[in-house]
Amino acid sequence: MLGRGCCRLWGESNYTCQRCDSSNFCNCSSMNLVTIPRVLEKVSRLNLSYNFITHIKETDLTKHIKLKVLMLQSNEIQSIDDQAFKSNVVLEYLDLSNNSLIQLSPAWFLHLSKLQHLDLSGNKYRNLGPGRLFSHLESLRWLKVGNAFLSNLKKDDFEGISHLDDFILLGNKLESYEDRSFSSFQNVSHATMNLHDPFQKNQTLAQRIIWDLAPATTHVELRDLEYLSSSDTQLFSLPNNSSVKKYTFRNSSLSDSTIYVLLKNGRNSGISELVAENCAFSGRGEWHKVKNMTCESLISLTIRHISIKQFYLFFDLSFLHGLISHVRTARLTNLNLFMMPCGVSKSFQRLEYLDLRENLLTDLMMKEMVCENSWSSLTYLILRKNKLHSLKKISPILSNITHLMHLDLSQNTLSDVDFCVWSKTLQFLNLSGSQLSTISQCIPPNIEVLDLSNNNIRTFTTHLPSLRELNVSNNKLMYLPGGGYLPNVKILMISGNNLISMSSDEITTFDKLTTLDAGKNHYICSCEFLTYINKYLTHSIQLLNWPENYICDSPLVVKRMIVKNTKRSFFDCHTTLSVTLSCVALCLPIAIVGLLCYKYHGIWYIQMTWAWLQAKRKPKKVRNNNIFYDAFVSYSEMDSEWVENFLLRELENTHPPLILCLHKRDFIPGKWIIDNIIESIEKSRKTLFVLSQHFVQSEWCKYELDYSHFRLFDENNDTAILVLLEPIPKETIPQRFCKLRKLMNTKTYLEWPEDEVEQQIFWFNLKVALKGEENIRGHQ
DNA sequence: CCTGGATGGG
Numbered sequence: 001m002l003g004r005g006c007c008r009l010w011g012e013s014n015y016t017c018q019r020c021d022s023s024n025f026c027n028c029s030s031m032n033l034v035t036i037p038r039v040l041e042k043v044s045r046l047n048l049s050y051n052f053i054t055h056i057k058e059t060d061l062t063k064h065i066k067l068k069v070l071m072l073q074s075n076e077i078q079s080i081d082d083q084a085f086k087s088n089v090v091l092e093y094l095d096l097s098n099n100s101l102i103q104l105s106p107a108w109f110l111h112l113s114k115l116q117h118l119d120l121s122g123n124k125y126r127n128l129g130p131g132r133l134f135s136h137l138e139s140l141r142w143l144k145v146g147n148a149f150l151s152n153l154k155k156d157d158f159e160g161i162s163h164l165d166d167f168i169l170l171g172n173k174l175e176s177y178e179d180r181s182f183s184s185f186q187n188v189s190h191a192t193m194n195l196h197d198p199f200q201k202n203q204t205l206a207q208r209i210i211w212d213l214a215p216a217t218t219h220v221e222l223r224d225l226e227y228l229s230s231s232d233t234q235l236f237s238l239p240n241n242s243s244v245k246k247y248t249f250r251n252s253s254l255s256d257s258t259i260y261v262l263l264k265n266g267r268n269s270g271i272s273e274l275v276a277e278n279c280a281f282s283g284r285g286e287w288h289k290v291k292n293m294t295c296e297s298l299i300s301l302t303i304r305h306i307s308i309k310q311f312y313l314f315f316d317l318s319f320l321h322g323l324i325s326h327v328r329t330a331r332l333t334n335l336n337l338f339m340m341p342c343g344v345s346k347s348f349q350r351l352e353y354l355d356l357r358e359n360l361l362t363d364l365m366m367k368e369m370v371c372e373n374s375w376s377s378l379t380y381l382i383l384r385k386n387k388l389h390s391l392k393k394i395s396p397i398l399s400n401i402t403h404l405m406h407l408d409l410s411q412n413t414l415s416d417v418d419f420c421v422w423s424k425t426l427q428f429l430n431l432s433g434s435q436l437s438t439i440s441q442c443i444p445p446n447i448e449v450l451d452l453s454n455n456n457i458r459t460f461t462t463h464l465p466s467l468r469e470l471n472v473s474n475n476k477l478m479y480l481p482g483g484g485y486l487p488n489v490k491i492l493m494i495s496g497n498n499l500i501s502m503s504s505d506e507i508t509t510f511d512k513l514t515t516l517d518a519g520k521n522h523y524i525c526s527c528e529f530l531t532y533i534n535k536y537l538t539h540s541i542q543l544l545n546w547p548e549n550y551i552c553d554s555p556l557v558v559k560r561m562i563v564k565n566t567k568r569s570f571f572d573c574h575t576t577l578s579v580t581l582s583c584v585a586l587c588l589p590i591a592i593v594g595l596l597c598y599k600y601h602g603i604w605y606i607q608m609t610w611a612w613l614q615a616k617r618k619p620k621k622v623r624n625n626n627i628f629y630d631a632f633v634s635y636s637e638m639d640s641e642w643v644e645n646f647l648l649r650e651l652e653n654t655h656p657p658l659i660l661c662l663h664k665r666d667f668i669p670g671k672w673i674i675d676n677i678i679e680s681i682e683k684s685r686k687t688l689f690v691l692s693q694h695f696v697q698s699e700w701c702k703y704e705l706d707y708s709h710f711r712l713f714d715e716n717n718d719t720a721i722l723v724l725l726e727p728i729p730k731e732t733i734p735q736r737f738c739k740l741r742k743l744m745n746t747k748t749y750l751e752w753p754e755d756e757v758e759q760q761i762f763w764f765n766l767k768v769a770l771k772g773e774e775n776i777r778g779h780q
Numbered sequence: 781c782c783t784g785g786a787t788g789g790g
Contacts, residue, residue, distance in 0.1 A: 406781090433785060454784095496786065520786095
């Protein structure tokens with residue numbers, strides 16, 4: 001209440017509504033408005049419904065000359081100025097329903113020659129005014145008038161109206177009706193009358209209204225009738241000049257007597273279509289008196305959503321034979337129908353279309369319903385949402401309907417499907433929503449359109465050469481149905497399954513495929529799949545619900561992405577290539593390092609470093625106490641002849657003999673060669689290097705040289721003695737033997753001469769070099 | 781011969 005109070009004030013101070021879109025539709029519904037707001041002048045559709053507008057002023061809508069649709073329903077409009085719609089000459093749609101208008105004025109509509117749709121229902125007027133309300137509405141096609149207060153209709157009320165698609169009169173409280181009030185009506189396609197009180201209290205009045213209407217309308221619909229008594233036996237009869245072909249009862253309560261009167265009086269009125277919808281029926285089908293009546297005009301019967309309290313007490317309706325024998329279309333749905341006796345089935349001898357959905361039919365009752373010659377013309381049968389369980393039982397029964405082409409068994413619980421018999425004429429079969437998990441044994445081989453949606457089918461491999469359309473949506477299929485078995489399928493619906501992929505190979509087996517719905521599956525968005533579906537499939541067939549329903553399920557990086565927008569990276573898409581490239585990227589540095597190692601003798605350097613570290617770790621004293629040899633001779637194998645023939649003989653035969661360590665002779669077998677070298681050098685006082693070109697080539701010699709070099713620097717003892725067997729120019733020594741170069745620079749070396757006299761001097765010098773230090777140290 | 785439905789997350 002506070003809100004309303006506040007906004008009434010706001011509204012009076014020129015409230016503006018700016019909720020307009022690009023098509024000049026302004027939606028000002030439910031804004032607590034109390035007056036017509038200021039709004040875009042070029043507005044073409046204006047919704048002002050569900051506000052608190054009480055009055056429409058003459059000036060409110062004068063500027064809105066382009067207004068075509070004006071919705072003012074559910075306000076509190078009590079009055080409208082006579083000239084209020086004067087400028088709205090292009091207005092086509094005006095809804096003034098559910099307001100509080102007490103009086104209607106013909107002046108409002110004087111200029112609305114384009115108005116097609118007018119709703120004046122649900123106000124407080126008791127009559128349609130003194131003037132001729134609708135006489136200028138030459139374009140009117142839809143009219144709803146009346147309310148719970150309308151008490152009388154008089155002769156000129158509808159003057160000017162001749163053709164309407166729909167005419168709805170709310171006259172539940174109508175008390176008086178002046179004859180020929182509908183005399184201007186020439187062709188009203190559908191006239192809906194809510195005439196509760198007239199039918200209840202004054203059936204003559206009701207009768208006069210219907211009789212007046214009957215020559216001008218093809219479809220009469222009666223609403224809100226309630227358990228009519230049949231005191232007036234003329235009820236529902238129609239005049240000879242009636243145009244009525246269709247009679248509808250809606251939202252009414254009917255009894256046995258109502259139906260009996262209707263059947264009795266209606267059968268000769270030329271009605272071809274009878275509809276009862278959303279009604280309550282209190283009787284038990286006690287219409288025996290119609291037994292010998294016939295009705296050749298009735299060809300369509302619709303009885304839908306009827307609450308029948310005593311449905312289980314219903315009579316066998318075989319006495320209806322003559323009334324239903326010409327019916328071609330029957331919809332008997334949502335009626336608690338549990339049975340149609342064989343006799344009634346037989347009476348429907350011209351029935352082509354029968355809809356029995358939402359009833360209580362069982363396998364057993366089907367047997368009773370389909371007897372010899374029942375429904376002998378039937379081609380279309382709907383048994384959706386009943387209590388059928390076994391295809392094994394009902395398929396042979398239904399195969400007796402000799403012309404059946406179209407059968408809908410959807411939404412039953414069909415568990416027993418191991419064996420079926422079908423009519424050869426059957427072309428359309430609907431088994432959706434039936435909890436089926438296997439079906440292959442139960443599909444008619446010549447079927448053309450098959451709906452198996454909403455089941456639990458995991459595999460589909462049936463051979464169906466005539467099949468044109470297949471709907472297997474919402475099942476558990478992981479693969480497309482075996483393509484080769486379905487050569488004529490044009491339309492395939494397989495959304496909501498467990499498909500993980502679709503490949504060109506699978507799709508191309510359906511040569512005739514034009515339309516495919518494969519959304520809502522669990523696609524693995526591989527590169528092949530993405531390429532195929534995005535670049536080829538979408539261009540070759542009509543893909544329904546594309547792209548919004550095609551979502552990637554995996555891999556994780558693209559989960560929940562729309563297939564159309566999903567792109568995979570180069571590395572994802574070329575796995576072999578990228579693995580190869582990674583391997584190359586990983587192996588190349590290793591190879592390069594390896595190559596560099598080889599080229600620059602890395603391993604040798606590593607070994608050296610390791611050996612050096614080893615040597616450094618050993619305590620010095622232990623070394624001195626373990627002197628065992630006078631000299632360790634380091635030489636190349638190529639120089640072994642000189643070492644063994646000359647050096648060994650000369651030095652070991654002196655007095656006292658010098659003890660030499662030769663790797664050939666003194667190395668401990670089985671020990672690692674580097675350990676041997678280190679140990680031997682450590683056990684020797686001096687290291688004698690026999691230098692030659694060969695020596696430089698041999699790695700071990702380099703190593704020995706280096707180790708001795710460590711000792712040289714570590715212990716400051718002059719252990720290395722160099723003997724040159726042949727001249728080695730310094731340039732020929734490889735770069736990495738910088739130590740040898742240094743050694744040769746810093747130490748004097750002995751050269752092996754060719755001349756024998758000079759050789760004697762050489763030996764002498766060598767012995768001095770080997771022994772000299774011994775004298776200084778005074779050891780041993 | 782339109783009047784229909786189910787749907788998952790790891």
